[in-house]
Amino acid sequence: MRYLLHKTQLHELAGRQEYLYDIFQMYFLPGQPEGNYIPLMPMGTSDPDILFITGHSNTVWNYLSAWIDRVPEKTIVITSCLGYTFRHFASKKEIYVPDLHKTHCELHSGEPYGFSFPISDAELNFYNATGDIGARLQCSYVRLPDKEKK
Numbered sequence: 349m350r351y352l353l354h355k356t357q358l359h360e361l362a363g364r365q366e367y368l369y370d371i372f373q374m375y376f377l378p379g380q381p382e383g384n385y386i387p388l389m390p391m392g393t394s395d396p397d398i399l400f401i402t403g404h405s406n407t408v409w410n411y412l413s414a415w416i417d418r419v420p421e422k423t424i425v426i427t428s429c430l431g432y433t434f435r436h437f438a439s440k441k442e443i444y445v446p447d448l449h450k451t452h453c454e455l456h457s458g459e460p461y462g463f464s465f466p467i468s469d470a471e472l473n474f475y476n477a478t479g480d481i482g483a484r485l486q487c488s489y490v491r492l493p494d495k496e497k498k
Contacts, residue, residue: 349396350421351376351388352411354403358386363464371475371484383411396481397422405430412437425489427468429453435492444489446470 349372353364361378368376368388376388384407399421401408408428412419416437423442426434429452431445446453446468455466473488 349390349398350379350400352382352385352399352401352403353388354407355381355384355386356407357402357465360465361386361388363458364388367463367465367467367471367475383414385411398425398481398485399423400425400427402427404428405433409433416440423485425485427453427470431490432492435494438492438494443492444485445492446489448490448492 351364351368353361357364365376365388368374368390372390374390374392376390379387379389381387385401385403399419401411401424403411405428408426412424412434417440419441421441423444424437425444427446428434431450431453432448434443434445437443447470453468453470455468456472458465458467461467461472470488474484477484477487479487
């Protein structure tokens with residue numbers, strides 16, 4: 349499991365680490381940059397085969413275009429606008445996005461919710477959901493269909 353944070357979001361690092369600790373009860377530390385992204389790596393067991401990535405749709409798209417064949421995780425959870433555009437990658441990985449019916453992934457001030465970074469509805473839902481990581485994903489994100497399948 350990894351959580352990718354775009355270099356323009358580094359000012360959110362501490363808040364994102366707290367968010368991840370609350371959810372997974374594991375500390376996440378920055379790793380070696382991958383393009384314009386900094387991976388946050390869990391200390392200890394990281395069983396779920398999931399990559400979380402946040403950012404503007406063009407930065408996420410650029411990362412996936414360059415790195416998709418090197419991403420070891422089977423599942424990618426994207427918190428970004430224009431989620432349906434990432435269907436291009438669904439033939440290679442299981443891709444989850446916030447909502448297929450909205451073009452924008454609106455962010456709210458995290459302060460009223462106890463977070464020190466702007467947060468999306470999907471991230472709030474994931475945080476508040478119960479159950480294992482799979483159940484939390486089902487409550488918070490939508491899996492993109494493989495564009496190759498009809």
